[in-house]
Amino acid sequence: xxxxxxxxxxxxxxxxxxxxxxxxxxxxxxxxxxxxxxxxxxxxxxxxxxxxxxxxxxxxxxxxxxxxxxxxxxxxxxxxxxxxxxxxxxxxxxxxxxxxxxxxxxxxxxxxxxxxxxxxxxxxxxxxxxxxxxxxxxxxxxxxxxxxxxxxxxxxxxxxxxxxxxxxxxxxxxxxxxxxxxxxxxxxx
Amino acid sequence: xxxxxxxxxxxxxxxxxxxxxxxxxxxxxxxxxxxxxxxxxxxxxxxxxxxxxxxxxxxxxxxxxxxxxxxxxxxxxxxxxxxxxxxxxxxxxxxxxxxxxxxxxxxxxxxxxxxxxxxxxxxxxxxxxxxxxxxxxxxxxxxxxxxxxxxxxxxxxxxxxxxxx
Numbered sequence: 001x002x003x004x005x006x007x008x009x010x011x012x013x014x015x016x017x018x019x020x021x022x023x024x025x026x027x028x029x030x031x032x033x034x035x036x037x038x039x040x041x042x043x044x045x046x047x048x049x050x051x052x053x054x055x056x057x058x059x060x061x062x063x064x065x066x067x068x069x070x071x072x073x074x075x076x077x078x079x080x081x082x083x084x085x086x087x088x089x090x091x092x093x094x095x096x097x098x099x100x101x102x103x104x105x106x107x108x109x110x111x112x113x114x115x116x117x118x119x120x121x122x123x124x125x126x127x128x129x130x131x132x133x134x135x136x137x138x139x140x141x142x143x144x145x146x147x148x149x150x151x152x153x154x155x156x157x158x159x160x161x162x163x164x165x166x167x168x169x170x171x172x173x174x175x176x177x178x179x180x181x182x183x184x185x186x187x188x189x
Numbered sequence: 190x191x192x193x194x195x196x197x198x199x200x201x202x203x204x205x206x207x208x209x210x211x212x213x214x215x216x217x218x219x220x221x222x223x224x225x226x227x228x229x230x231x232x233x234x235x236x237x238x239x240x241x242x243x244x245x246x247x248x249x250x251x252x253x254x255x256x257x258x259x260x261x262x263x264x265x266x267x268x269x270x271x272x273x274x275x276x277x278x279x280x281x282x283x284x285x286x287x288x289x290x291x292x293x294x295x296x297x298x299x300x301x302x303x304x305x306x307x308x309x310x311x312x313x314x315x316x317x318x319x320x321x322x323x324x325x326x327x328x329x330x331x332x333x334x335x336x337x338x339x340x341x342x343x344x345x346x347x348x349x350x351x352x353x354x
Contacts, residue, residue: 022246042249046272053234053242054249054273060230061207061250081235085243089232175249175277184251 001137003099004031004162006155007070009138010097011036013145014068020058020182022069024051026106027161028099032070034164039177043167049078052096056086058182059094065182066093066149073100073114080123083152087128096152103159124152190321192351193218196284196344199328200255205282206230207252209240213259215286215351220257237262241269245279253336255282260289260305260345261298270312270341278339282332283314285345292348309343316343321353 007028014021015036022042023029029043044051055069076083076098086096102115114120124132131151135141144153167174196219200208207230208223210216224231230252234240237258244254258266263285274281288295289302309316319327328344335342 044273046276047242047269050238050242050245050269050273053239054246057207057209057232057243057246057248057252057254058250059246060232060243061247061252065250079236079239079242082239082242085232085234085239171277175279179249182249182251186251 001157002160002162003028003101003105003157004035005138006099006141006157007031007035009141010068010070010145013142017066018181019066019068020062022051022055022058022067024070024072024075027164028070028072030164030167031162033167034162040181042178042182043169043174045167045171045174049075051075052079052082052086055094055096056082056089056091059091060089062182062184063091063093066095068095068097071096071098072105073098073102073120074104074112076120077113077118080127083124083127083129087130090130090150092150094150095148098152098154099157100154101157101159105159105161109159120154124154190354192321192324192346192353193222195321195324196328196346197222199325199332201226202325203253203282203329203332205253205255205332207244207247207254208232208257209234209243209254210257211235211237211240211259211262213286213288215288215346215348216257216259223257237266238269241266241273241281244281245273245277248279248281255284257284258286260285260287261301263305263308264301267308267312270314274341275312280336280339281341282328282335283341283343284328285343286351287345287347290347292352306345314341314343316345318345318347319350321350324350
């Protein structure tokens with residue numbers, strides 16, 4: 001399984017629902033855009049490391065909605081304190097999906113610490129997150145996405161990017177259409 | 190007049206309903222005020238940049254966010270302020286305890302304290318430096334402007350500010 005395969009599974013499970021999805025900068029955003037573009041996807045074009053934080057803020061602001069943040073191992077390693085904050089806030093509508101391919105996929109597949117000794121499942125558990133799971137193939141990923149409402153799901157994949165085009169949306173368009181879905185009705189109406 | 194109380198009153202008057210905090214000694218009275226307010230979601234963050242991300246998410250969920258930090262935290266917030274807030278026009282009120290200025294007893298605070306206004310200037314983030322009497326009005330006005338324009342506003346509250354009464 002590569003990241004693209006994992007995102008296809010995620011899109012198949014959540015694409016038709018009104019789940020709010022935060023997509024990490026670089027290939028995760030571009031690949032999700034190619035697989036399943038929808039208004040309820042927020043594509044990060046900058047601020048590497050903050051996918052899990054943006055997702056947390058959104059989940060706390062909208063406890064009535066399911067929020068999924070798609071993160072990467074390199075990005076989580078850059079903002080590991082976020083796991084401690086998520087653990088202590090523990091919103092039950094927030095699932096953090098970490099695509100762990102052991103590489104900085106968008107910058108030339110340089111190895112990350114998870115290709116060495118670092119274990120993100122243990123990091124998440126140590127940070128205090130109660131609900132942590134690891135999957136390494138599509139069928140297990142499908143099952144977990146059916147049953148896991150919150151916590152951290154580590155998806156082990158191979159390090160490879162799909163050839164996908166860039167996102168043809170400007171930042172203003174991305175946030176405007178996202179907020180049509182993510183804002184409470186009183187704000188968007 | 191109590192400095193923490195004045196800032197809190199401005200926060201409430203501005204309808205701020207989501208606050209991330211990273212502590213500073215000068216914020217030690219304000220943080221519990223925010224934490225115990227039933228109409229404000231308070232999220233203590235581990236690092237300021239993380240907090241900028243949390244506030245951005247909260248804004249997209251319809252909240253009116255602010256972050257409270259020491260000025261040292263601006264250093265590690267710059268990329269997020271530029272490539273998240275500025276890029277997508279995400280508004281934010283930034284309440285900053287400004288250390289390293291007149292009256293600072295710790296020399297290590299001085300280099301970053303001196304450069305903080307310049308860093309905000311480079312980011313095109315207006316920095317307001319009110320005294321105690323004008324603080325409430327200034328914060329309310331700065332917040333209104335930031336949220337109307339999709340921009341950020343920084344309130345620099347110096348060592349002297351916290352000692353006023």
